[in-house]
Amino acid sequence: MPNALELKAVSKRYGARTALDGVNLSVEEGQTIAVLGPNGAGKSTLLNIALGLLPATSGSATVLGRKPADALRGGRVGVLLQESGLLEDVPVKELIAAGAGMYPKPLPVELTMRAARVDDLATRPIGKLSGGQRQRVRFALALIGDPDLLVLDEPTVGLDVEGRRALWQEVRARRHTTLFATHYLTEADDYADRVILLAGGRIVADGPVDTIKSLVGGLEVRFTLDGADTGPLWTLPGVLRVRVEGGTAVLQTAASDATLRALFAALPDVRDVRTAGTDLESAFMTLTGGA
Numbered sequence: 001m002p003n004a005l006e007l008k009a010v011s012k013r014y015g016a017r018t019a020l021d022g023v024n025l026s027v028e029e030g031q032t033i034a035v036l037g038p039n040g041a042g043k044s045t046l047l048n049i050a051l052g053l054l055p056a057t058s059g060s061a062t063v064l065g066r067k068p069a070d071a072l073r074g075g076r077v078g079v080l081l082q083e084s085g086l087l088e089d090v091p092v093k094e095l096i097a098a099g100a101g102m103y104p105k106p107l108p109v110e111l112t113m114r115a116a117r118v119d120d121l122a123t124r125p126i127g128k129l130s131g132g133q134r135q136r137v138r139f140a141l142a143l144i145g146d147p148d149l150l151v152l153d154e155p156t157v158g159l160d161v162e163g164r165r166a167l168w169q170e171v172r173a174r175r176h177t178t179l180f181a182t183h184y185l186t187e188a189d190d191y192a193d194r195v196i197l198l199a200g201g202r203i204v205a206d207g208p209v210d211t212i213k214s215l216v217g218g219l220e221v222r223f224t225l226d227g228a229d230t231g232p233l234w235t236l237p238g239v240l241r242v243r244v245e246g247g248t249a250v251l252q253t254a255a256s257d258a259t260l261r262a263l264f265a266a267l268p269d270v271r272d273v274r275t276a277g278t279d280l281e282s283a284f285m286t287l288t289g290g291a
């Protein structure tokens with residue numbers, strides 16, 4: 001069986017700007033993959049190339065063993081893109097039924113509307129919906145073709161807590177391959193089998209969430225910086241990395257006891273000291289250069 005998605009040495013340049021730089025990615029069927037990265041990292045560009053909506057400058061992309069655009073046209077791929085336009089005057093149910101007509105084997109319209117939680121909006125014109133309701137309609141349109149690959153670009157933007165939970169429940173229930181871009185690290189933590197971390201158009205980490213966390217390693221020691229110079233913090237025993245978040249210093253350490261003893265010796269007045277295991281947010285900050 002071919003991989004759901006295969007990118008080989010894919011680069012994308014917009015004039016002098018490199019948006020993707022030699023990206024290699026194999027996605028097996030059934031995986032749920034989160035694409036994370038700071039603004040401008042190349043997430044949307046990667047997703048659009050995977051969908052065949054954007055040509056790569058070099059390298060190759062295949063979806064389910066075919067050219068991405070052919071897979072999309074053949075109805076094998078469901079898509080939710082950021083801010084994609086919807087016909088304003090058309091009622092919700094009519095739009096989703098029209099969407100169903102574009103696929104060879106669509107799911108039943110009513111079932112899909114329930115799954116995306118738009119069943120109570122059936123007769124409402126799109127133009128009269130809130131931002132979150134429109135996003136749920138986009139999700140219904142992504143599901144309706146019962147696709148083998150679901151590609152979602154920041155799918156939960158504008159959704160309330162319950163809306164987010166319901167969307168991910170639905171994605172998990174389908175058990176098909178899903179590739180999604182998100183800024184919500186908790187979504188990657190909770191719902192992805194695998195995380196791809198992009199920075200500056202390159203994959204800087206790729207693996208299960210736990211592996212990404214362990215790449216950064218060890219524990220964190222946090223404390224209020226109170227204007228102290230961060231330079232000497234690098235010399236404390238065990239310290240792997242130092243960063244500053246607001247007025248808080250965050251030390252990544254391989255030996256928290258030794259780091260703490262030396263910290264108290266170096267800064268006797270240090271306050272608000274806390275230690276914790278590395279979370280995905282810290283891994284993200286470290287691996288993407290704190291962007």
Ligand SMILES: Nc1ncnc2c1ncn2[C@@H]1O[C@H](COP(=O)(O)OP(=O)(O)OP(=O)(O)O)[C@@H](O)[C@H]1O
Nearest residue numbers: 014017018019037038039040041042043044045046
């Ligand atoms: N049509 C375009 N023309 C020129 N540059 C572009 C174009 N689209 C994207 N870029 C640039 O390519 C880089 C990657 O953009 P992309 O939209 O893929 O990032 P992203 O990770 O999705 O960002 P965000 O988190 O802000 O959505 C950015 O530097 C962006 O400015």
